Amino acid sequence: MTFARLNNSYLVELWTFIKYALTGVFNTVLTYLVYVILVYIHMQPSLSLAIGYLIGMISSYAINSRWTFKKTTNPWSYFWRFLIINLLILVLSEVTLHELLHVIHSADIAQLINVIPMTLIGFLSNRFLVFVPSASSTSLKGSQTGVSIPAKLNGFQKELFIFSLITVVIQHLWLTFTSLVELLLHKERVNWYNLFIGNYRHWDSGWYVEIARNGFITLKQTAFWPLYPLFMRITHDVTQTGYAASGIIVSFIAFVFFLYFLGRIATIEFGPHVARATILLFAFFPTAYYFDAVYTESLFMVFCVAAIDRAMANKFWTAGLLASLATLTRNTGVFLDLILLFEYLRHRDMNLHFWTSVWWKKLNTQVFALTLPAVFLSLYMIYLKNLTGHFLAFLTAEKYWHRQYMPLWDTYYLSWLRMIHSSGWFHEYFFTEVSMVTLAICMAIIGMRYVRRSYRQLSWWLYLIVVLWIASTEPSMNAKDYLVSFPRYILMLFPGFIYLGSAANYVRATPLIVVLFAIGLGFLGNMFFHGVWIA
Incomplete structure (x- = not known):
């Protein structure tokens, strides 16, 4: 691999991460707006938050699959992996935020600290564990296939x-x-x-x-x-x-x-x-x-x-x-x-x-x-x-x-x-x-x-x-x-x-x-x- 090609790969990964972060910002705003609108029309706050989060997750999946990671072929085939992994990340985020609040009594500062590793973990998980080709579609199999190394x-x-x-x-x-x-x-x-x-x-x-x-x-x-x-x-x-x-x-x-x-x-x-x-x-x-x-x-x-x-x-x-x-x-x-x-x-x-x-x-x-x-x-x-x-x-x-x-x-x-x-x-x-x-x-x-x-x-x-x-x-x-x-x-x-x-x-x-x-x-x-x- 030449230096120019390797450097280009770094830039591609960096741009992918930036798009992932921008998508996260957009969906956070979208979730909040849905929540505010539903509360404004007198829907129960907990239900409003659940609906807002669900819409935000669907939007996140649609944008990340189409724009961030560019999975244009049957992108919804990745949805269950996306759902499971991002729910796990949500649980982890809640746990780490809860622990940080024990020692940092400002919720804003605690969440500011918490969001950095959660964004990195979320990007890596989606980049390499969600939006990847399925095992059946790849030509890379185990040693039993007899294909050369x-x-x-x-x-x-x-x-x-x-x-x-x-x-x-x-x-x-x-x-x-x-x-x-x-x-x-x-x-x-x-x-x-x-x-x-x-x-x-x-x-x-x-x-x-x-x-x-x-x-x-x-x-x-x-x-x-x-x-x-x-x-x-x-x-x-x-x-x-x-x-x-x-x-x-x-x-x-x-x-x-x-x-x-x-x-x-x-x-x-x-x-x-x-x-x-x-x-x-x-x-x-x-x-x-x-x-x-x-x-x-x-x-x-x-x-x-x-x-x-x-x-x-x-x-x-x-x-x-x-x-x-x-x-x-x-x-x-x-x-x-x-x-x-x-x-x-x-x-x-x-x-x-x-x-x-x-x-x-x-x-x-x-x-x-x-x-x-x-x-x-x-x-x-x-x-x-x-x-x-x-x-x-x-x-x-x-x-x-x-x-x-x-x-x-x-x-x-x-x-x-x-x-x-x-x-x-x-x-x-x-x-x-x-x-x-x-x-x-x-x-x-x-x-x-x-x-x-x-x-x-x-x-x-x-x-x-x-x-x-x-x-x-x-x-x-x-x-x-x-x-x-x-x-x-x-x-x-x-x-x-x-x-x-x-x-x-x-x-x-x-x-x-x-x-x-x-x-x-x-x-x-x-x-x-x-x-x-x-x-």
């Missing part, structure tokens, strides 16, 4: 990238908005540095900044993997920005491309509707602020899904290299080889009968690409041996955090007990941990319906199980926190979010879940911004 993504890649970029921008604006509201509610002075940089560098961020600035010096630092601080250092040298700001730049760019490649692989397997749902669910997940922060999440995930995208396109040397870069960002990247192996078997039309001579004859030179993550990991371990005297320094460093292995059922059960017997903030935090590991288990259960679908889905599900197990079986025994960091580690479970997106799309619950996730994101994000330990 380029054909499936043809004409959808630009839209997917724009959607990913807009989603990241709005997610970041939402975090900024909730942070501003929290400051205003507590009558605190707005610190612009903290709002855009300082808020995003807490806890482990300090380690990455220090490594980016000085390199690895101590054994304890080797618990943090090298590629993200290396990218921070390069960005710092090129842009001359601070190390924290450089980390945020790396995270932002990687976040956009992560959602784009996530959308690509979700589109190939489940279609564009599930892809959009997955992107929204991931971006507004309650701990998704880590994608914006000075943390490895964005960079690690973009390497993961890009590696899988290339493997799906039969580009295994590129996939192997990307999986290697993921491994140098987070050690769990090495498990991507599980997906790459099954993708290789699928492309070579091979089964699991490796004990037969026919199986071995089908191998080609691309199979060596699968060894790249292990090779890169081995080279890094040699570097650690020279630096610290330990090949497995990253495991030795974990002793500083008193981590040890404990089976999933034990961590899950003991976390439930701690939550039940705790109070105050500790109860809320343990509830967050237990809720998220429960959600991850539900993702794995949902994914079971796809296991028999293909080697690809079998490998995705196995990867989900392996990473889920590793992420939830390393309790920190000094704090007796049995699911420590899991609210962050759940962000690695990209197959689970695709399964969740598929289920949400099937029951038409994506907007509601995204709204609930966004509320949780604002709440947990603000706690993280204030230095409270969240994952």
Whole structure:
């Protein structure tokens, strides 16, 4: 995509948003005029308001479908989606306004604050969830159709990238908005540095900044993997920005491309509707602020899904290299080889009968690409041996955090007990941990319906199980926190979010879940911004 065409796409989206906002103003005036007229002729106010709102909604649908989003072919086929989603937005608006009135006693100011996120949520919901082609009319289907990957993504890649970029921008604006509201509610002075940089560098961020600035010096630092601080250092040298700001730049760019490649692989397997749902669910997940922060999440995930995208396109040397870069960002990247192996078997039309001579004859030179993550990991371990005297320094460093292995059922059960017997903030935090590991288990259960679908889905599900197990079986025994960091580690479970997106799309619950996730994101994000330990 050329810069001019990309820039034109931005202008088109901006103009669409302006038309949506103008339509909202017009329909608000129309609703009010109908209400005034009906009250003037002595109709009951509550009934007048209901009729006015109904007329305003019908007008909104007609104008948005014809003018804003230009759906000229059978536009009324979108009406039920429009009605359900906009009623959900209305309910959300009422809830948030009610909560704001508890702390802002001026109804006008409260509504002025409330209207900004509601307008953004309304635009995104209508743009990408209401006025889109129906599943039956699109040529983008699941993997069972046998259509080639380029054909499936043809004409959808630009839209997917724009959607990913807009989603990241709005997610970041939402975090900024909730942070501003929290400051205003507590009558605190707005610190612009903290709002855009300082808020995003807490806890482990300090380690990455220090490594980016000085390199690895101590054994304890080797618990943090090298590629993200290396990218921070390069960005710092090129842009001359601070190390924290450089980390945020790396995270932002990687976040956009992560959602784009996530959308690509979700589109190939489940279609564009599930892809959009997955992107929204991931971006507004309650701990998704880590994608914006000075943390490895964005960079690690973009390497993961890009590696899988290339493997799906039969580009295994590129996939192997990307999986290697993921491994140098987070050690769990090495498990991507599980997906790459099954993708290789699928492309070579091979089964699991490796004990037969026919199986071995089908191998080609691309199979060596699968060894790249292990090779890169081995080279890094040699570097650690020279630096610290330990090949497995990253495991030795974990002793500083008193981590040890404990089976999933034990961590899950003991976390439930701690939550039940705790109070105050500790109860809320343990509830967050237990809720998220429960959600991850539900993702794995949902994914079971796809296991028999293909080697690809079998490998995705196995990867989900392996990473889920590793992420939830390393309790920190000094704090007796049995699911420590899991609210962050759940962000690695990209197959689970695709399964969740598929289920949400099937029951038409994506907007509601995204709204609930966004509320949780604002709440947990603000706690993280204030230095409270969240994952």
